[in-house]
Amino acid sequence: MQHVTVIGGGLAGSEAAWQIAQRGIPVRLYEMRPVRPTEAHHTDRLAELVCSNSFRSSSLDTAVGLLKEEMRRLGSLIMAAADRAQVPAGQALAVDRVIFSQYITAAISSHPLIELRREEVRDLPHGVTVVATGPLTSPSLSERLRILFGSDYLYFYDAISPIVTAESINTEVAFRASRYGHGSDYLNCPLTREEYYRFVDAILAAEKVPTKAFEHCMYFEGCLPIEEMARRGKDTLAFGPMKPVGLLDPRTGARPYAVVQLRQDDQAGTLWSMVGFQTKMTYPEQRRIFRTIPGLERAEFVRLGSLHRNTFIDSPRLLQPTLQFRGRHDLFFAGQLIGVEGYVESAAAGLLAGLNAARLVRGEPLVIAPPTTALGSLLAYITHSERRNFQPMNANYGLFPPLPHRLVGREKKTACAARALQDLTAWQTAQRVTAITAPSPALLSPS
Template sequence: PLIRVEHGEVAGIPLDGHVIIASGPLTSDALAEALAELTGDRLYFYDAIAPIVAADSLDQGKVFYASRYGKGDGDDYLNCPLDESEYLRFVDELLRGEKVPARDFEKIVHFEGCMPVEELASRGVETLRFGPMKPVGLVDPRTGREPHAVIQLRAENREKTMYNLVGFQTKLTYGEQRRIFRLIPGLENVEFVRLGSMHRNTFINSPSLLHPSQQLKGDPRIIFAGQITGVEGYVESAASGFLAGMTAAALLQGRESAVPPPETALGALMAHITNADAKHFQPMNVNYGLFPELPGRVKKKERRQKLAERALAALEEWKDKI
């Protein structure tokens, strides 16, 4: 009796009252225009996602830390060096790999400056060596020389438990990504935390715009939820909506919003999307790499079980407080 359902397009954001915006990845043009006015240049209409890998699954004997020309702290990037034969084989497999066909409304996603890596490879065998795989300014400490080509991995989080393949946004199928990217030296047995994709998606730059409660920093009565916040996946979007409902209820009751602790799955996801590097922000699904590290040394095969046990304990403690 206290709910009124109205069917129709929402073309603007209400100027008063509490508002939850959960318009999803295909937000209408009119609402997207209103959101653009609200968020400035921090609203995006396509995601161009490169694969992310688990740090503890990399072969550390084949990769090396270095920033181009020795700039930075020295451990900003991990580098996977390729010799000429490895490079040529990699390019050949990129060209032969099966791609995901674009749907009609996604046809314009291939814009210059954010080209799929396989599309770059199709422009000529040397194109990648002068693009995302250029070795200039990177010296392999084991040989004392620049490799023929390099794939750089950039830390995805502060704990450096996950690494992003820089410039490797792709439309290869998931199976082909696993097969082809495991040809890269150091990634032969890698665990993919997230696979690459390029598709139509409306989302905001949450690190610069949202509190962990999903409230807009500039107008806390506005709460975002679901895929528009930069969470990926059905379960993640539903959980984001659950938290948005809790936040709205707390506001109406004059209470502070209660965000789950980062040791829990939802808390870890919220901590990531609101604290990630805003400059390189891309949508993220929940994964073990988001969780804070366990104290002390834990065997790799026991790590996930320990993380789950800690998460459940933290969840129970949080539930007792709300």
């Protein structure tokens, strides 16, 4: 039978290879470590966790908790291993990273239909292929992808601005306007002189995430973190992303000293991103400092700002919702490379790509997860063809379609989770997406 090539034995590639092989299709899985190391991995194990050992919250009050439950129901290898390697971490699912990746390595290496090759792939093979080479994709393969897509569609760093939910913005303070009266597309949070300088001082004093050695020298002038702009001069931000020119606050009729602009981030208008606010401040500091901005006192952040090395593709332009490349239908992409953020999200994308690669080989119709699920809503965001200025995204309830009845807070999340699991079951039945049993404990015993 025709085999499928999977490139990259990280979280996404291991999950994809497992899903394909469990459906009776031979897999050739390429992992370049240890022959060629990356800047962040330390071992030769598959699905190595490069940093934190946390898979984040287990609660269905969070979209990532729901995503994990959906993956269990879809027979995920990554979730089977994570559940078995669990360590106490309160509401979060954290794992013993060694046991976790040993499990995955043992499951993949002993699978009769998976051939594991320790080689760097430098070119795209013919035949059904899943590319899951992650944020640190090797330079030769990145170059090959650049030739395939063109340089406008392949990025090498994240410059992520925070995103807040619309319902948490105080629109009595934040006013709608575009600069110089060119429409009313933006929400503007106005700051007085005193508020602005207090804000700049807080940014300068805030705790920052240390820069890794391999991330040095990657700042581009058009994309500086706000703390770097603040460091260059106390008024730099007021002449940069916070410039108030062409804006009048309708409450005072005057121009504010500075503004924080928010731009609509999804079609439904439920998410708004802070324009030009990429930052390396720690997450708690961002929440504390950004909530001092007038209008954002009660902001609910679905994503916080960051800036780090990350190879990812312009998925809205390049991928179909099935995770097939629009220009070659037997070429799938998965994992962090498609612009999902985080271990769980990467593995989930690997699961869907693997499922669809197997279905393509078997001549079955390809599937898209329901948009009301955590998996479906995330991939709908990632592959929404009209999205511009694409930046990576993690699972969050802000991406879900509205409920038939207006609910807020915890009630809303509970109702979204219940709808998601119901729709997932119905979809699995209708599309015959069976969860092939997770590996047996014996298979998973670490060697």
